[in-house]
Amino acid sequence: MAGAVDFTSIAQQFVKFYYEQFDTNRGNLGALYRPHSMLTFEANPSQGVDAILEKLQSLPFTSVQHRTDTLDAQPSSEDGGILVLVTGALLVEGSERPMSFTQTFQLRPDAGTFYVFNDVFRLVYPAA
Amino acid sequence: MAGAVDFTSIAQQFVKFYYEQFDTNRGNLGALYRPHSMLTFEANPSQGVDAILEKLQSLPFTSVQHRTDTLDAQPSSEDGGILVLVTGALLVEGSERPMSFTQTFQLRPDAGTFYVFNDVFRLVYPAA
Numbered sequence: 001m002a003g004a005v006d007f008t009s010i011a012q013q014f015v016k017f018y019y020e021q022f023d024t025n026r027g028n029l030g031a032l033y034r035p036h037s038m039l040t041f042e043a044n045p046s047q048g049v050d051a052i053l054e055k056l057q058s059l060p061f062t063s064v065q066h067r068t069d070t071l072d073a074q075p076s077s078e079d080g081g082i083l084v085l086v087t088g089a090l091l092v093e094g095s096e097r098p099m100s101f102t103q104t105f106q107l108r109p110d111a112g113t114f115y116v117f118n119d120v121f122r123l124v125y126p127a128a
Numbered sequence: 129m130a131g132a133v134d135f136t137s138i139a140q141q142f143v144k145f146y147y148e149q150f151d152t153n154r155g156n157l158g159a160l161y162r163p164h165s166m167l168t169f170e171a172n173p174s175q176g177v178d179a180i181l182e183k184l185q186s187l188p189f190t191s192v193q194h195r196t197d198t199l200d201a202q203p204s205s206e207d208g209g210i211l212v213l214v215t216g217a218l219l220v221e222g223s224e225r226p227m228s229f230t231q232t233f234q235l236r237p238d239a240g241t242f243y244v245f246n247d248v249f250r251l252v253y254p255a256a
Contacts, residue, residue: 038202038203040202043198067255069253070171072248074168074246074248075166076234076245076246077205083211083246085168085232087230087250088255090255097255098255098256100255102213104211104232104248106204117204118202118204118211120200120211120213122198122213122215122230124228124230124252125197125228126254127217127218127225127227127228128226
């Protein structure tokens with residue numbers, strides 16, 4: 001897989017930035033989406049910057065921390081798209097224990113940077 | 129999101145077929161990949177039908193059952209690609225308890241059917 005360093009490194013930088021913004025200033029996340037971007041958050045779909053930002057701002061936790069446990073990246077298109085799969089833990093203020101989550105993104109290149117085209121988030125409950 | 133029924137229904141059919149084949153005749157999964165397909169299984173990358181099939185056949189469980197708990201799908205490209213995120217549980221014969229997993233696929237259309245272009249699998253351990 002040629003260019004493995006590049007797409008993995010871009011994915012790592014993106015994920016770090018994304019969760020830092022999510023955990024400190026969620027309103028900044030709007031800059032990462034475009035009008036055709038999609039978010040499916042716990043099965044609820046939103047499309048476009050405004051709808052996605054509204055969804056993210058409406059989440060019922062005001063103080064939250066994401067911990068990234070694993071990150072995998074693959075090229076997703078011939079024009080430089082990147083598929084990212086994250087697993088990790090969500091630490092919500094006032095809750096007793098972290099919750100496992102998984103999130104997948106498709107990043108697309110645009111004018112020297114990347115934006116989020118696909119975004120799917122799910123909490124993962126213990127299997128047994 | 130126009131066509132929501134179509135891509136979700138295709139994703140559901142694919143996921144059902146994929147895990148049925150995985151759990152009954154893993155060798156059949158080769159037909160779902162193409163020479164440029166990628167699999168990252170617990171951080172180990174494979175590319176191409178032969179390498180992917182070899183990886184899947186080499187997994188250290190001979191009898192396994194996948195349980196799908198959630199499935200989300202989004203269009204991933206203008207030409208009909210579909211991004212799928214699955215969470216579920218893996219029940220390995222002889223093991224005491226199911227393990228949570230997450231898996232993301234990008235399906236691409238090809239001659240009236242779909243093949244797997246991206247495939248990333250991760251076990252998810254309890255967060256705390």
